Amino acid sequence: MDWLTYIFEGPSHGEQYHGYNEDDRHWNHQHPSRDELTEHEKEEIDYAIALSLSEEDWKGKNVIDHEKERERTSKAQLEEDEKRAKAQLEEDRKRAQLEEDELLAKALQESLTVESPTRHGGNLIQPYPISPFSGLRICAACNGRIGLGRFLSCMGAVWHPECFCCHACGLPITNPEFSLTGKRPYHKSCYKEHHHPRCDVCKNHILRNGAGLIEYRAHPFWMQKYCPSHEQDGTPRCCSCERLEPRDHGYLSLDDGRRLCLECLDSAIMDTNECQPLYLAIREFYEGLNMKVDQQIPLLLVERQALNEAIEGEKNGHHHMPETRGLCLSEEQCVTTVIRRPSIGAGRIIPMISEPFKLVRSCEVTAILILYGLPRLLTGSILAHEMMHAWLRLNGFPNLRPEVEEGICQVLAHLWLNSEIYSGSANDAASSSSSSSSSKKGKRPDFEKQLGEFFKHQIESDTSTVYGEGFRSANKSVEKYGLKSTLDHIRFTGIFPV
Numbered sequence: 018m019d020w021l022t023y024i025f026e027g028p029s030h031g032e033q034y035h036g037y038n039e040d041d042r043h044w045n046h047q048h049p050s051r052d053e054l055t056e057h058e059k060e061e062i063d064y065a066i067a068l069s070l071s072e073e074d075w076k077g078k079n080v081i082d083h084e085k086e087r088e089r090t091s092k093a094q095l096e097e098d099e100k101r102a103k104a105q106l107e108e109d110r111k112r113a114q115l116e117e118d119e120l121l122a123k124a125l126q127e128s129l130t131v132e133s134p135t136r137h138g139g140n141l142i143q144p145y146p147i148s149p150f151s152g153l154r155i156c157a158a159c160n161g162r163i164g165l166g167r168f169l170s171c172m173g174a175v176w177h178p179e180c181f182c183c184h185a186c187g188l189p190i191t192n193p194e195f196s197l198t199g200k201r202p203y204h205k206s207c208y209k210e211h212h213h214p215r216c217d218v219c220k221n222h223i224l225r226n227g228a229g230l231i232e233y234r235a236h237p238f239w240m241q242k243y244c245p246s247h248e249q250d251g252t253p254r255c256c257s258c259e260r261l262e263p264r265d266h267g268y269l270s271l272d273d274g275r276r277l278c279l280e281c282l283d284s285a286i287m288d289t290n291e292c293q294p295l296y297l298a299i300r301e302f303y304e305g306l307n308m309k310v311d312q313q314i315p316l317l318l319v320e321r322q323a324l325n326e327a328i329e330g331e332k333n334g335h336h337h338m339p340e341t342r343g344l345c346l347s348e349e350q351c352v353t354t355v356i357r358r359p360s361i362g363a364g365r366i367i368p369m370i371s372e373p374f375k376l377v378r379s380c381e382v383t384a385i386l387i388l389y390g391l392p393r394l395l396t397g398s399i400l401a402h403e404m405m406h407a408w409l410r411l412n413g414f415p416n417l418r419p420e421v422e423e424g425i426c427q428v429l430a431h432l433w434l435n436s437e438i439y440s441g442s443a444n445d446a447a448s449s450s451s452s453s454s455s456s457k458k459g460k461r462p463d464f465e466k467q468l469g470e471f472f473k474h475q476i477e478s479d480t481s482t483v484y485g486e487g488f489r490s491a492n493k494s495v496e497k498y499g500l501k502s503t504l505d506h507i508r509f510t511g512i513f514p515v
Contacts, residue, residue: 318389343399345406401433424487
């Protein structure tokens, strides 16, 4: 602003200064007052002052505008940076969620190919990698927060790896494959030990078939479970209760090749003399039904071979079951009977003693033969059946169709079993007359009652036309009309009343 300096300096007359440059000047003259200036000089001074003030105002305003612009620019930049940070965070979250979903989909896809019992089990999803969002998860076992680390996702929940434990042994499940019962996880080995069915014969776990299913057989009454292979591998069955012989304890072998379990052996009748009290008890049973048998019919216990030979000697062509266990004879024959049971003494088995018995025809019935070695209730039901054959012949009934005669005989066997099972103390004289087994005295053991129910079940569930359908038709008539009326109808018509 040299021009302004010049104005303030005024004309250069009479002044003196000392200095080396312009900035070192020292004024030594007296400035004139405003009143001494001319009008022109005053106007120039006022104009210069106004112009200077205007320039200063413009500069100040420009500084303020720049500050505001910088402030607006800084705020906009901050907002932009914040938006960019939020967008990056959202992108990172979506990327992490996508990776997590991909891992879950992969684990679920792999689980579809893993062998597992029929809704007995499940598949453990592989542990997830560290995720920035895993800290929001709660363990289903301990209800504790799962931090930034490994966790398991299965059964619709998440778990600490150490909290997902087997319900049987209590140890953590670390294998991706596990078994499930309800909401209880198991190691596959623990599940197999506690839930996989075992064979009651060989005691091993029952194997899976070619389709991966556990296949086994089960007795319809005893519910004995066993491997299907035991039906073809020669495993013996009890000739009385039909259960297969377990490997851990054997059955008794009878002289004619049959096998008898120890429970059935406990009440088995082994020879003819031992059976006589039971025979008398059944005759009394018939007398109580007003069906007294006056003739003294010989009763003989025989081996299987002797029974088969007697069947061949019969001429009346009676129908018999595939495994015949009793027979009512009407022909004269010579039959080998068991007169003394086999026994164990002095560390060895004493064989049974048998002898021939000549049957003489003095009436329509020459003898009743029963297979030896059967439990008391089974022997009695067979004897009641054969006694009915004898009663029909001795009372002049005509030759009946097999389903009619065998059907009504099965009804009498069924009635006798009912009387024995539910009476509790029936036939005490017959039971107490033998001292060979404690089960034949006083109160019968629970297993003998089960045997009685099983023998009834055999009669009721028989699928054969002659014995099964015959029994059901005869039993229906007896329940509707009574035993006497049914027998009268059979005598005159040869069929059951309907």
